[in-house]
Amino acid sequence: MFKIRYSLDCELDNGITDIKPPQELNVQVRNLVLKAKKGGVLTKGDIVAEHPSSMLGAHHVASCGKVTAVNYHSLTVKCSGEEDTVEPVDVRSMNAGAELLRTLRGLGVDVSQLSGKAETLVINGLNPEPGVSVAQQILRDGREELHEGLCLARELISPARTFLAVSQGETITLPGAETVGLRARYPYSLDPLVVRAVTGKEFPEHTRVIDVMALYALGRVALTGLPVTDTIMTISGRNYRVPIGTTINHLLNVLNIKVESGDTVVLGGPFRGEAIYSLYDGVKKGDYGLFVTSSKAIPAVQDAACINCGECVLQCPARVQPHLISRCVEYELFDQAEKYGLNSCFECGLCAFNCFARRPLLQYIRFAKTQLRTKAEATQA
Amino acid sequence: MIHPIIKAMSDNPVRLVVSPPPHWRSGRTIQGMMRAHLLALVPAAIMAVAIYGVQAAAVIGMAGTAAVAAEVVCLRLQHRDVNVDNFSAFYAGVLFAFLLPATAPWWLAAIGGVVTIALGRTVFGGFGCNPVCAPLVAWAVCRFSWPDAMDIDLNLAHFMANSPVDQLKYFGVQSLSQFEYMDLLTGHQIGGLGSSQVLALAAGGVYLIASRWTRLFIPVSFLAGVAGAAALFWFIDPTAYADPIFHLLAGSTVFGAFFLATDTASSPVGRLPQTVFGLLAGTMVIVIRVYGVYPDGVPFAIMVASLLSPLLDRLRPKFFGVR
Structure with missing residues (x-):
């Protein structure tokens, strides 16, 4: 029986573990513009699909292989096991501007918070939801990437002040950012509430907020010049680097987690995550957790009338x-x-x-x- | 024929349960809420039986049964799922019974139980949609239709004690020297069979607040409204008006504060609206007791305040980020 909690602080015993590469990837392409065809041979980092909006990043394949199936929902890649990657892009030598933003977008970075100037930049370093320790782990183990990401973000936004919001009592600093300790309790890890705690204003103008997961991804892109092809996820208390498109089935097998009919499998966190309907679903960019709960543990949602209890x-x-x-x-x-x-x-x-x-x-x-x-x-x- | 939509990758042996977020929930349900509320009424029901005898239990049972039966019929007629197992109909029926004199005839309890559900809830859309507290609607209907059978002072005349609110109304503040506050507290006053068990009801109310099934705002502000308004009159002339402690202990003030005013559907939501609602209802109790023709002002005070709920709901803070 699980216990519901609001505290966001977690114990970190391990580093970030790599997941054994899967044989097959299912990249979700729903509502995206497809850039790969069935039968196409892809190298790791090749573009698979683009987002129709002008801000969100492109999607790339996480290993070499051949596209075996495509439908409206997902694109299946049979992995060949080769180690090749696409040619790295030298992001660091580029000057801030539209050209750099376009390149970053092409490398899979969400640039909605990076385009244009702002007065204040807030880095949200709190774990997003209870049971997820990704932010804490990255702040501890991903300092080089965070530093690089912050430099790039500051270059693009050129903020007058930069804040790093972390859990109260933590003594983490990033060069160029003022550290602010906040109460680590859900829902105070959500961006608007973190911004309010730091600036004292609700939905202030000229303020950007980036969470450490996104900053880490940006830093990795800048350091390696390769597109975003993995995400860090908390699974039963430990953090894993998971290639995007890895099927849930593969994760459960590798980590020896049993799932039965009637269970609920959630990608993301327990409050905001998405319940998947198929174990062949692939991990998406930005997913930060995997949870399995027995559906008997919690009374089911009902289509009932509101009783106005308030x-x-x-x-x-x-x-x-x-x-x-x-x-x-x-x-x-x-x-x-x-x-x-x-x-x-x-x-x-x-x-x-x-x-x-x-x-x-x-x-x-x-x-x-x-x-x-x-x-x-x-x-x- | 409509062909079922086969979602991609849905042909797998493990059938997962899909539900909207949040995937953790507090685990609190309406059934649990109603069970806690019924549990909170148990001490008062025991006290009622101890004081008025088994007939009190018979009235509670009749009204509760009639309410459940009426709910089943109403839901059937509306072709809705019969969900009387959430105890909400039974709870409403018991609340109505608590307002009756213990000698109430069986047909009065039965009619009241039916009216609670049919006129109090169903015509407005069922549980959760009633604009005024459903048991009070039934109480008002019965009070006007069968005033003799509902009259507490008349029906319980053979008991040794008197009804404090009736004494105050008809014989003035001088007659109140017959009451010891300790007796009023322990239910040795005549009144509604359950609604006059002050100490037992307060214990139940505190349990509901401690277990967070009920929030503090309405009960506390209701009692504060009663005490405040009574204190005002008392300061003006202690020889003409009763003191605040009497008003808190007499009649169904405590019952109203913890069980009637907190009715979820008919009370507003939010801290400020609920506080204002409680203060208004509490003040109305004293206004009715002082100027009105009804000895115990609680039922009508709460009904009047309920009608103001939609207005009070507008006393909300600005939304996040709205300037």
């Missing part, structure tokens, strides 16, 4: 009204939902966590946001 409102760190938002969204009144604070919500999930009626409140909120975004895009086009 627990969600009392627990909400964004002071929004999830009970009214969810009632609106149930009847597709998305514009009405905005009046109850939909746009202030940063999706911590505490409303649904505490709901007595077990309503899927976070799901309703995300659904409403997606619907409104799609509608706005449709009117623009």
Whole structure:
């Protein structure tokens, strides 16, 4: 039986362990622009797909191999086991500007927080969710990459002040950043709350926030000149470097974790992560954890009516009204939902966590946001 | 025929359960909530039986059973899932019974239980949608329809004690010297069969707050409203108005604070709205007891405050990042 906790501090006993390379990769390409064809032979680091937006990074294959299947959901690569990589790009010699941003995007870096100037840069060094220790591990073991990433980020953003937010009591410093100790308790690890704790303002202008996982990935790209092809994940308390596209099945086999029918397997954290439906699903870029919970341990979500107990409102760190938002969204009144604070919500999930009626409140909120975004895009086009 | 959508890679032997985040939840359910609330009423029910005899248990049983039966019928008629196993209907029925005199005839308890569910909840959309506390709706209907059967002072005249709120209403503050506060506290006053068990109800209320099934804001501000408003009158003229401690102990003040005003559907949400709601309802109790025609103002005070809930809900802080 597991125990629910909010504390984000974890014990770190080991370094980052490499996962045994898988035989097959399933790279998720849903809603992406495909750049590889079935039957194509790829070298490690070759581009597989691009994101349609102008900010998010491209996707690359994590090992050499041949594309054996492609559908709307994923692209399967049979690995050949060769050690070749693509030609490295010398990122460090490039000057800050659109050219550098384009190169970084091409190497798989999300540049939405890196483009344009800002006054303040906040590095979020708190573990994102309970049970995930990736941020702590990177701050301890990834100093070289972090330093390099921070230099590059500062060059691009040229902030007047840079802050590093870490768990209270930690004595970690990064050159060029002022260290701020924060209470390591969920939901105070989420970007908007970290920014508020550091700057004293809610959603301030001219402020950028980057978490250490993203900064580490940026630093690795700058150091090696190779695209992002792996992610660091916490799996049963230890941190592993996992090639993107590794199937969950492979991870479970290598780490000897048993999964039975009826269990829930979650990519990401316990509050915000995504439950996968197939063990052949591949790990995505930015996934920071893998959890298996027995579905019997927690009462299931229900399509029940709200009883207006107010627990969600009392627990909400964004002071929004999830009970009214969810009632609106149930009847597709998305514009009405905005009046109850939909746009202030940063999706911590505490409303649904505490709901007595077990309503899927976070799901309703995300659904409403997606619907409104799609509608706005449709009117623009 | 609609063909099922086969998702990619879904043909695997291990069938995983998929659910929306968060994947950890507090584990609290409506069933657990109602069970805790019923548990909190047990001391008062025991005290009621000790003081009024087995007939009190019969009234509770009749009203609770009638409420559950009515809920089953109503849900069936609406073609909804019958979920009376969450105890919410039974709890509402028991709350109604607590307001009755212990001598209430079986048909009154039964009708009240049915009205609690049918008129108090179902017509507004069922559990969680009632604009005013459902047992109070039934209480009001019965109070106007069968005033003789509902009159506490009249029906319990053969008991040695008197009803403190009726004494205050009809004989003035001088008549209150017959009551010892200790007796009022331990339920040796006549009133609703459960709603006058002050100490037992307070114990149940404290249990609900300690186990966080109920939040502090409404009960505390309700009691503060009663005490504050009573203190105001008392300071003006102690010979014409009763003191605040009497108002806290007499009638169903404590029952209202912990069990009626905290009804989730009809009370507002949020710290400030709930506090204002409690203060308003508490103040209304004293206003009705001083100026109104009803001896015990609690039911009507809470109903009036409930109608203000939608307005009070607007007393919310600014959303995160909104300037």
